[in-house]
Amino acid sequence: MNLFGKKNYFSLEGGEQRTKKNDKRRQKAEPSIPDGMWIKCNTCKAIIYKKEVTEYKLCPNCDAHFRMSPAERIAITCDEGTWEELDANMRPKNPMDYPGYEDIIEKAQKKAGILEGAVTGRCKICGQDTVLALMDSHFVMGSMGSVVGEKVTRAVEYATKNRLPVVIFTTSGGARMQEGIISLMQMAKVAEALGKHDDAGLLYVTVLTDPTTGGVTASFAMLGDIILSEPKALIGFAGQRVIQGTIHQELPEGFQRAEFQLEHGFVDRIVHREKLREELGKILLLHNRQESEVTL
């Protein structure tokens, strides 16, 4: 669970959560660290000067790929000024009447600054038109409920109708448990929309980012014509604790990481974040018949 609640780095700032007690302690401690200037990398444990972290959100010390929000992702992926969001106002209901679900959603919306766990739209990447969907691991653990399922399905249907490719950046803890069986049905819903997109001979690329697990792995994450992954991303079906609880064995080093998935044949390429935009552009161009056949 903590895997999805935590960022893979943490700020050394007090932020809004600072209590009065801590405030007093801070005032006594000299010299003080100015708020928000330093973060700690969870991978190499180095204390990093925040300004050294670029828009790619990499650890300047060990190159760990920190988790990104959809907005940050759009900024480094889409050609400037080309992003047009689809279905921006979709919000969840409470299909199971789960007590407190509205509060959970409201908190997640405040924390992540978006209305739900997926953002979809169309844009250009290196001049190539595409439909793009992005998930946010900080929104209720990046879980897929009705809204994520519906938005991704509509994005895929939009792409099929307009004969466009689809690129999806995945990150998810799995199905949205608070929506019960309806969240399970989203897996079938997205998969069948992808089936139609596939039947139309259109390209689907997935970019697996840390972490991609559960029902998202077992539906659209693993269905790309081309599957890319960021280095060291955790990718799997079952959670590591569940597996340990089932088999009572230690899990091997690097288990379920991107490199493990590449070795076992489930990922086409591991791509460094700084190279992703360029690679996606190239893949899109290679599948753009109008432009690529000119030279034939």
Add this chain to the structure above:
Amino acid sequence: MSEAMKSVSIARKIERPNTRQFIERIFEDFMEFHGDRLFADDGAVVGGIAFLEKMPVTVVGIQKGHTLEENLECNFGSPNPEGYRKALRLMKQAEKFHRPVITFINTAGAFCGIGAEERGQGEAIARNLLEMSRLKTPIISIFIGEGGSGGALALAVSDSVWMLEHGMYSILSPEGFASILWRDSSRVAEAAELMKMTAKDLLKNEVIDRMFFEPKEGLEHNLDKTAVELKKALLETLPDLMKKETPVLLEKRYKRFRKFGEFTES
């Protein structure tokens, strides 16, 4: 005990009739086929061809055992990726020869283990969802016991989904739900109730299309009665499905799953 907990305990009973018992009673000349042609044969998935009266059909189902020995053979009804791939191979074969497919579902979930991850449990399930959604032959799925999450859905993207009275179908077990969401595994009964995982609830929200009552004396004491009812229902339903033009059949299947989701857009 609540209705939901009653069904949970009945669905999990070790004596609960399993897939092979249903196949024996509903079909004739069942010929079992093995292997996924890629890695291995998974004992948790049983499949092959048979006659439903005079109609050739493909039958695939998840198998649980009644004894420890039987359960070791079928991994307690938790398939590995090769099980799902065997199921898909047999379904594609059915498509080629335009035989309808009948699937039986009874699983706590897809197996969670190192080998299952190495061989792509997620990919195997995902592939089945996609391929079943466009399989050009009718599919009917019958939940006879437990229906655990993606591992159950991987055999249930069908034209019509049926369930026995004490079957269940959920995103995860009520134990898992209580311990993950509330960090309190003692609240299982509350979770089972809230999750709306019983046949009656699932019928209401259209996750299943049809429910079959079980004999009052218990399914295991009068399996023939339920098997006859299922056979009758299949004989009534399949000829109509077989007559449908493929695009019509597939569009209807698409819409069946497309409709799920509750949201607002204000």
